Amino acid sequence: MPDTEPIDLPGGDATLEAILAAAWQLLERGARRASEDWHWPVLASVDARDPERAAADARVVVLRRADRGARELEIHGDARSHKRAQLDAAPRACLVFHDRARELQLRAWGPARTHVGDAVARRAWDTLAPSSRRAYLAPRAPGEPTGAPDANLPEAFRDRLPDAAQSEPGFASFAAIVMRPHAIEWLRLGRSGHQRARFEWGDETAGAGTGAAPASTWIRP
Secondary structure, three states, X not given: OOOOOOOOOOOOOOOHHHHHHHHHHHXXXXXXXXXXXXXXXXXXXXEOOOOOOOEEEEEEOOOOEXXXXXXXXXXXXXXXXXXXXXXXXXOEEEEXXXXXXXXXXXXXXXXXXXXXXXXXXXXXXXXXOHHHHXXXXXXXXXXXOOOOOOOOOOXXXXXXXXXXXXXXXXXXXXXXXXXXXXXXXXXXXXXXXXXXEEEEOOOHHHOXXXXXXXXXXXXXX
């Protein structure tokens, strides 16, 4: 689908199948276009560092890939970050997407796996522009305390971007995070009434593969 192609959102008489198709169309478009609100979701994870009081944590991330066929959503992060540690310890996450102009919210829940140094990470790394790769050249781990503001970039690249060879050491600090949603909720606001739907694929360990049709239902806003 060309990025310039308009999206005809399902109306008040839409079927659940049409809503799910529109949701994936918007996710795939959001992954391609930084101008789309859904390019900038919020990732919520579980901070389990205190085993007696696990806490919620959330931050804005960039949606890098959406694939309906594989039922995958992909974001990226620093392999040394708290985000990666949280997902390794408790690989459950929620991605929240909000589109102000279209008055749409979508939430996706599922297991999130971090890939560091493997073929998945390499495929994702090879798609990144130098401006994105530069962040992974940070000499210190994100989140470390500092006595003064610190851009956490190598001195040589504070005012310029690295080329492909110069950015390659950043691959060691790069993590591709892939979520396979087991549930998605769609909420569309409207003056004549809101529209809310839920799609569930269930627990894949029980045999619900990526190609399985979800259990779909309307739910009250």
